[in-house]
Amino acid sequence: MRVVESKADLQQQIRQWRHDGDHIAIVPTMGNLHAGHISLVKLAQDYAERVVVTLFVNPTQFAEGEDFEDYPRSRESDSMRLKKIGADLLFAPDVATVYPFGIENATTISVPGLTENFCGASRPGHFHGVTTVVARLFFLVRPDVAVFGQKDYQQQLIIRRMIDDLALPIRVITVPTVREDDGLAMSSRNAYLSDVERAVAPVLYSALREIGARLKNGRRDYEALEEKAWAALSDAGFKPEYVAIRRALDLSVPDRHCDELVVLAAAHLGRARLIDNVVVTV
Numbered sequence: 103m104r105v106v107e108s109k110a111d112l113q114q115q116i117r118q119w120r121h122d123g124d125h126i127a128i129v130p131t132m133g134n135l136h137a138g139h140i141s142l143v144k145l146a147q148d149y150a151e152r153v154v155v156t157l158f159v160n161p162t163q164f165a166e167g168e169d170f171e172d173y174p175r176s177r178e179s180d181s182m183r184l185k186k187i188g189a190d191l192l193f194a195p196d197v198a199t200v201y202p203f204g205i206e207n208a209t210t211i212s213v214p215g216l217t218e219n220f221c222g223a224s225r226p227g228h229f230h231g232v233t234t235v236v237a238r239l240f241f242l243v244r245p246d247v248a249v250f251g252q253k254d255y256q257q258q259l260i261i262r263r264m265i266d267d268l269a270l271p272i273r274v275i276t277v278p279t280v281r282e283d284d285g286l287a288m289s290s291r292n293a294y295l296s297d298v299e300r301a302v303a304p305v306l307y308s309a310l311r312e313i314g315a316r317l318k319n320g321r322r323d324y325e326a327l328e329e330k331a332w333a334a335l336s337d338a339g340f341k342p343e344y345v346a347i348r349r350a351l352d353l354s355v356p357d358r359h360c361d362e363l364v365v366l367a368a369a370h371l372g373r374a375r376l377i378d379n380v381v382v383t384v
């Protein structure tokens with residue numbers, strides 16, 4: 103596996119692969135890779151001859167006071183894990199490579215409509231930073247396929263919308279969330295949980311699954327279901343931010359007849375802000 107930091111080295115390699123007729127998949131990450139990321143890379147290998155993993159802790163998607171400085175960085179071990187599973191290239195640029203005119207002067211991309219609610223409401227500017235950096239990575243790598251995790255459900259919908267709106271020739275694959283044995287969604291931020299909080303953390307997924315089971319049983323009193331889950335999370339020691347049943351396609355408020363739903367939640371547990379979701383076909 104090649105590790106490259108510069109735009110010139112990246113693009114020389116991409117040109118070579120294109121010349122050889124290879125398709126290219128991109129797996130954008132902020133590093134500190136866990137089994138969830140590895141599942142993205144493995145799936146990417148089914149869709150393209152060449153897989154580029156990007157490692158960039160993107161400053162523009164962290165709001166004031168968030169964990170940009172503390173965000174776990176582990177490039178050596180990330181690189182070893184990727185090499186082991188046969189990724190082709192790790193692109194690990196610095197800030198000046200991604201934002202050559204500086205962050206303040208960067209051309210930005212924003213996707214109105216899908217970005218204001220849920221995680222966008224509590225993390226002002228977050229999705230603006232995500233779409234800006236993902237668009238830049240797309241222009242640098244020019245992939246055929248881009249792979250994202252379902253755990254960041256809102257993020258992958260926003261990226262799909264951006265791709266449609268800008269007519270980018272990129273197919274998005276969304277990969278189911280990888281979980282610990284007790285159901286907790288894998289996340290770099292789980293490292294912030296104390297032992298006691300770690301024992302409580304799976305309650306988030308069980309609350310979402312319970313809503314899912316009730317929806318499948320015919321319940322359509324969405325608000326009551328959301329409130330019950332909110333209470334269960336609060337009782338367990340979480341500070342819920344949102345619990346919402348929405349139309350899976352676009353996160354709009356569903357009517358009683360909607361048959362593709364997503365149940366989304368974000369909740370704080372100690373220092374950690376956890377998010378999770380389940381998609382429910384009723």
Ligand code: PAF
Binds near residue numbers: 163236257
């Ligand atoms: O999901 C993430 O890790 C980040 O938001 C992404 C897509 C790599 C952009 O920085």
